[in-house]
Amino acid sequence: MAERFELIVFDWDGTLFDSAAAIARAIQASCRDLDLAVPSDAQARHVIGLGLGEALRHAVPDLQEADYPRMIECYRQHFLAKDHELKLFAGVPTLIAELAARGRLLGVATGKSRSGLDRALVQTGLGAHFHATRCADECFSKPHPAMLEQLMDELGVDPAATLMVGDTTHDLQMAKNAGVAGLAVSFGAHPRAALERESPLACVHTPRDMARWLLERA
Template structure:
C-alpha cells in the first residue's frame, strides 16, 4: 500500500509519555508554593501542550508577570523530582520502531523545553528514531504553526504529506494552522468532546487504536 504521509509528527506529553497527571500535580504544587489560587484538574490539564510560561500564565491568571520565573522554577522542581518515574504508554516503543523501519520520517513537536525533551528522549531510549524535533523554547508556542513548519522545512516534506498526532486541541489547531492533517488521541490531557471541536482526520481512544490506524492509513 502506498504511503499517504512522509512525515509523522508526535506531541510528547500525553501522547507518547503518560505524564498528564504529573504535569497537573506540578502546576498545582507550584501554585501552592507561591501562595496563589490552585487551579483545578480541568484547568491545569487544559494548558498541557503549551509552552511552559504560556501554560502557567493561563492556568494561574492571578500570577503577576514578574513572578513567571519563580513559578517556572517551582514547576520544574516538582516535575523533575519524579519525571524519571514516568512511563511511555504501553506499545509506544514498538510502534515508533515499526514506523522508523517502515521509512517514515518521524518528528516531535512539544511544549517542553529543549533541555526537557532531550532528557525525556534519553530516558525513554527513543531518541535514535526521531529525525527532527522542535520545542516551545525554540519557537512560538502551540497552536502557532511554527514548529510544524520548521520540521517540514528541515525534512523537505510538504504539508499534504505530513501528519500531526497529539492529545490536545492545541496540537490539532497547530496542525490546522500549518495546513497538515491531524489525529487526536483522547487518552491524554484533553477529553474527546474537546478534541472534536477542532478538525482532524481521526480521533482514537488508545495507543493500540492509534497504532492500527497508522498501519492502515499512514
C-alpha cells in the same frame, strides 16, 4: 495500502509519554507553594502542550510576571521529583520502531523545553528514531504553526504529506494553521469532545488504537 504520509510528527507529553497527570499536579502544587489559587484538573490539563510561560499565563492568571521565574522553578522541582516514575505509553517503543523501519520520517513538536525533551529522548531510548524535533523554547508556542513549518522545511516534506498526532486542541489547531492533517488521541490531556470539535482525521482512544490506526492508515 499506499503510503499516505511521509512525515509523522508527534506531540510528546500525553501522546507518547504518560505524563499529563503529573504535569497538572506539578502546576497545582506550585500554586500551593506560592499561595495562589489552585487551578482545577481541567484547567491545569488544558494548558499542557503550551510553552511553560504561556501555560502559566493561562492556568495561573493571578501570577505576576515578576514571579514567573519562581513559579517555573517550583514547577520544575515538582515535575522532576516524579519524572523518574513516568513512562511511555504501552506499545509506543514498538510503534515508533515500526514506523521508522517502514521509512517514515518522524518528528516531535512539543511544549517541553529543549533540555527536557533531550533528557526524555535519552531516558526512553527513542532519540535515534526521530529525524527532527522542535520545542516551545525554540520558536512560537502551539497553536502557532512554526514548529510544524520548521520541521517540514528541515525535512523537505509538503504539508499534504505530513500528519500531526497529539492529545490537545493546541496540537490540532497548530496542524490546521500549518495546513497539515491531524490525528487526535483522547488518552492524554484534553477530553474527547474538545478534540473532536477540531475535526481531526480521527480520534483514537487508547495507545493500542493509535498504533493500529497509524500502521494501517498512515
